[in-house]
Amino acid sequence: MNVLIYLVPLALLLGLSGLVGFMWTLKNGQYDDLEGAALRILPDDDIAP
Amino acid sequence: MAETLDLSQFIELSESGAAHMTFAVDGVGCAGCIRKIESGLTKLPGVIDARLNFTQRRLAVDWRDNEIGAADIIQALEQIGYQAHPFAPERVEADDSHQARWLLKCLAVAGFAAMNVMLLSISVWSGNVSDMTAVTRDLFHWLSALIALPAAAYAGQPFFQSAWRALRTRQLNMDVPITVGVTLALGLSLYETATHAVHAYFDSALMLLFFLLCGRYLDLAMRRKTKLFAGNLASFKAEFAHRLNANGELTRLPVSALSPGDRILVRPGELIPADGVVLSGSSAIDESLMTGETTARTVTPGTTVYAGSINGSGALTVKVVVAGTGTLVDEVERLLDKAIEAKSRIVRLADRAARLYAPVVHTAAALTCIGWLIAGASPHFAIVTAIAVLIITCPCAIALAIPAVQVVAAGQLFRSGVILNSGDAIERIAETDVIVFDKTGTLTLPDPAVDDSAIDPDLLEQAARLALSSHHPLAAALARRAAKRIPYPAAVEEPGRGVRALIDGVEARLGSAAFCGLSEAEPHAGDHDASRIAFSYGGRSAVIPIRQSLRPDAIAVTQALSARGFDLMILSGDRPEAVRPIAERLGVTQWLAALTPAEKIAVIELLKSQGRRVLMVGDGLNDAPALAAAHASLSPITAAHLTQAHADALFLGDRLAPVLRAVIVSRKARSLMRQNLALAVVYNALAVPIAVAGLITPLIAAVAMSGSSILVTLNALRARFGGPGESIMPSKSGDDAVVATAGTAEPLVASPAAQPSFAGHHNAELVS
Numbered sequence: 001m002n003v004l005i006y007l008v009p010l011a012l013l014l015g016l017s018g019l020v021g022f023m024w025t026l027k028n029g030q031y032d033d034l035e036g037a038a039l040r041i042l043p044d045d046d047i048a049p
Numbered sequence: 050m051a052e053t054l055d056l057s058q059f060i061e062l063s064e065s066g067a068a069h070m071t072f073a074v075d076g077v078g079c080a081g082c083i084r085k086i087e088s089g090l091t092k093l094p095g096v097i098d099a100r101l102n103f104t105q106r107r108l109a110v111d112w113r114d115n116e117i118g119a120a121d122i123i124q125a126l127e128q129i130g131y132q133a134h135p136f137a138p139e140r141v142e143a144d145d146s147h148q149a150r151w152l153l154k155c156l157a158v159a160g161f162a163a164m165n166v167m168l169l170s171i172s173v174w175s176g177n178v179s180d181m182t183a184v185t186r187d188l189f190h191w192l193s194a195l196i197a198l199p200a201a202a203y204a205g206q207p208f209f210q211s212a213w214r215a216l217r218t219r220q221l222n223m224d225v226p227i228t229v230g231v232t233l234a235l236g237l238s239l240y241e242t243a244t245h246a247v248h249a250y251f252d253s254a255l256m257l258l259f260f261l262l263c264g265r266y267l268d269l270a271m272r273r274k275t276k277l278f279a280g281n282l283a284s285f286k287a288e289f290a291h292r293l294n295a296n297g298e299l300t301r302l303p304v305s306a307l308s309p310g311d312r313i314l315v316r317p318g319e320l321i322p323a324d325g326v327v328l329s330g331s332s333a334i335d336e337s338l339m340t341g342e343t344t345a346r347t348v349t350p351g352t353t354v355y356a357g358s359i360n361g362s363g364a365l366t367v368k369v370v371v372a373g374t375g376t377l378v379d380e381v382e383r384l385l386d387k388a389i390e391a392k393s394r395i396v397r398l399a400d401r402a403a404r405l406y407a408p409v410v411h412t413a414a415a416l417t418c419i420g421w422l423i424a425g426a427s428p429h430f431a432i433v434t435a436i437a438v439l440i441i442t443c444p445c446a447i448a449l450a451i452p453a454v455q456v457v458a459a460g461q462l463f464r465s466g467v468i469l470n471s472g473d474a475i476e477r478i479a480e481t482d483v484i485v486f487d488k489t490g491t492l493t494l495p496d497p498a499v500d501d502s503a504i505d506p507d508l509l510e511q512a513a514r515l516a517l518s519s520h521h522p523l524a525a526a527l528a529r530r531a532a533k534r535i536p537y538p539a540a541v542e543e544p545g546r547g548v549r550a551l552i553d554g555v556e557a558r559l560g561s562a563a564f565c566g567l568s569e570a571e572p573h574a575g576d577h578d579a580s581r582i583a584f585s586y587g588g589r590s591a592v593i594p595i596r597q598s599l600r601p602d603a604i605a606v607t608q609a610l611s612a613r614g615f616d617l618m619i620l621s622g623d624r625p626e627a628v629r630p631i632a633e634r635l636g637v638t639q640w641l642a643a644l645t646p647a648e649k650i651a652v653i654e655l656l657k658s659q660g661r662r663v664l665m666v667g668d669g670l671n672d673a674p675a676l677a678a679a680h681a682s683l684s685p686i687t688a689a690h691l692t693q694a695h696a697d698a699l700f701l702g703d704r705l706a707p708v709l710r711a712v713i714v715s716r717k718a719r720s721l722m723r724q725n726l727a728l729a730v731v732y733n734a735l736a737v738p739i740a741v742a743g744l745i746t747p748l749i750a751a752v753a754m755s756g757s758s759i760l761v762t763l764n765a766l767r768a769r770f771g772g773p774g775e776s777i778m779p780s781k782s783g784d785d786a787v788v789a790t791a792g793t794a795e796p797l798v799a800s801p802a803a804q805p806s807f808a809g810h811h812n813a814e815l816v817s
Contacts, residue, residue, distance in 0.1 A: 006109035008192065012165060019161040026153060036103030043249070 055302040059135040067097065068114040072133040072286040074126070077106050082131070089129045093117060105277050107136060113370050119673060134284040135303060142280055145273050152269060152671035155204040156262040162200030163255040166193045167751075170252040174748055177247060190242040190249045197251035198235060204258050207232055221407045223448060227412075229678035230439045231257060237436045253440050253750045254455040255455060260758045261448050268452035271459045275468045279699065282686060290322040291315075291511050293366065294558050304356075311369045316519040319360045325367040327351065332363035337489045337669070341671040344624050357670060362521055402451075402726055414438045430743065437745040441736045441753060449758050450725030458718035465710040466701040467683075474697035478711055479719035484610060485653065485679065487667030488621035490630055492635065494703055495668070495687040497526045497580070508591050511552060512584040515540060515559045519548045523582050524559070526595050529751040547583075557586040565590060599631065606705040607635045610712070616661075620649050622671050649675040666708055668692060683708055714768075721768050725761045732757040 025031070061069045074086070077415060083101050087107060088661040090099035095116030101108045108121055119135070125134040169189045175304035188543055205228070212224035213342055221630075234254040241249050292300045293312040304322040307313065315321050321334065333345035336358045348354055354367060418435035423429065460467050469475070482624065486492050500510070513531035516524040518540035537557075540550035547560010559564045565585040580595050611617055618639040621628045625642035641652065653663050665672070666681035668688035675693045676682035693699055700707035736753050739745055 004188075008169075010194070011168065012192075015161055015165045019157060022157045023154065023602050026150065026157075031153070033102040033104045036083060036101065039103060040083060042080040 056119040072108045073136040073281040075132040076504040126367045141288045152266045159204035159259040163259045166252045179458045179712045226407045247304040264449040264452045267456045271456045315365045316359045323369045325369045328366040330365040334359035335359040438740040442741045450761045454721045457768040466707045468699045475715045479715035481664035483616045485618045486662045490668040498598045555587045600705045
């Protein structure tokens, strides 16, 4: 069962990185305009023809 | 026109000369709009950044103040094709968005912790039935504690704080048993872990927090969405005033920037922006929004005027006085305070459930503990079982049961044009059995319309196009009928008389009968509710009646409502002669006219004392106290500001159908809420005996808790179904241009022979 010594912290670290990521997106204002974000990818006139 | 625009109160200036301002933008509907607006603005010299929030329809612009001004930005947007309105977020809204962010953070922490603790718990559960050593189990329990304790301390704050607030005022709310349950579950688990026990309940406590936070967040999100929308509408409607500065210059500024003592100019056809005293000029003003009275009041220097009235034919100079000093406004405010106080005694369904729930749960847990002790079990077993009862009964399902239904129902209402002001409005609307309507602006359309039954269409079109050049409020009604929206060139408006222009070389005149060379037209019998505007062109002439017209579907909606068993009543501040024809056409037998705000309340109180629950639908300032006094209330979006603030819900558009829809959706939602509560009770009835018997394991607790939560959420989603099809209104068939007007050839709704149960006029007995 010695494998647990690094597997459990690794699992927790993965979860924690997800949480930190979420907090970052929240602080970054990425949930302020959900509908707009969906539409902003549509126009493609930033690509040179 | 030499007039400057002053928006300084909306602009945030930084020391470096950079300015920031938020606009509410009208007409944004697609992906293209975002690019058009943002690139159109950033192209302007001086604009640093422009960012459109599509969800909120709001535009944030940063610019260098010495290069460009807010007025230029509004103008630039207008050229691209969008109406931008200066927007100042209210404090409540900022608080809400802060709160939403905080809840989301708590939710994330609870979700993270619940997942990871569950990962460890499942290992323990499977280990317990196979070959896990005691040391590994203890390690896993300690790891769970390490995650769960700080996470619960953070994510549980919304509940702990609310429970503490309630306890300090010696009250119980839903958050008290939640706090007790979570704290005990964590404490017990810690003790069990320290004593090397087989079971710990960290996962249950965290899952409980996670589900409860979901409910809390949904509840807040619903209220925020409607508030955002209402905030935008308010700024679309925000009025501007023309202030006369000491040096005689005119400044155009938002009404909210006016201060007492300012002198303002009100042109013909404009809304009077603030309470005040007329300094110079004379005019007839339309106060229907305040009193429901449809005849204009004549004002001369020295007369007091109220915000919200529409100025008629003459320009006025008004000195602004402190809002609320007018007798009418004073009276309305005083009545409002009383009515709101009375209303705060209505207890929400969720709170009623919570009030019943907390003592029952705590008693059950205490009895379990005592029972096991008497039966001779060890104190440890008795306490563990009692805590298990507390955990299993934690009101997870109940706390989700009501917000989930509210969110779904609010979404349904939103789609049919009803915006809720308060979350519990749905419950209260569903409980009503009498609907009281105001007349002016509620049953009738807020703006008067042309009665074209007897007028040659060509002549009407010419009159309507000529009306485009006039500022008179009656002309505005006529101008809306113009098919070609181009004013005649060189039209001249003679203030107080009318407009004239040359059409194909022949003079056309629109205005008073004398101005058009006609003899003063005699009002037709029974036609005293119409205003008239005269038109002459060459040898032809017409007198065009303009009157308050019923909302296009008013008759169908009132019939549908009475078919559903509602008693209908009209309470109006207008004259009896104006109310009677409307009541007769709608088939409403109970009506009262010429009521003051206090008398409207008196009628509602009388109904209340008979055990009736009143839904008040009204728009005027004089309706505001009645709206607050009624069990539930609805206002059209055109209502006075104060009135909107006190309505439980607002409805959009020219139709009355949203009232019917609100009632149908609310009733359905309430029955779902009850079902959900019943489901929660059934769950408890099944789970509590198992817990009391001491058979509960963490696995059963986890399954029961999530199972019941998912069940009530799925049941709540049923509010989505049985949608608009259930509505019996021909809501799609309507043609908005066809406006049923009082007194046209349309057959009258047969008025039942029964006498009105309330007197037709004032009833002193009622009011005293």
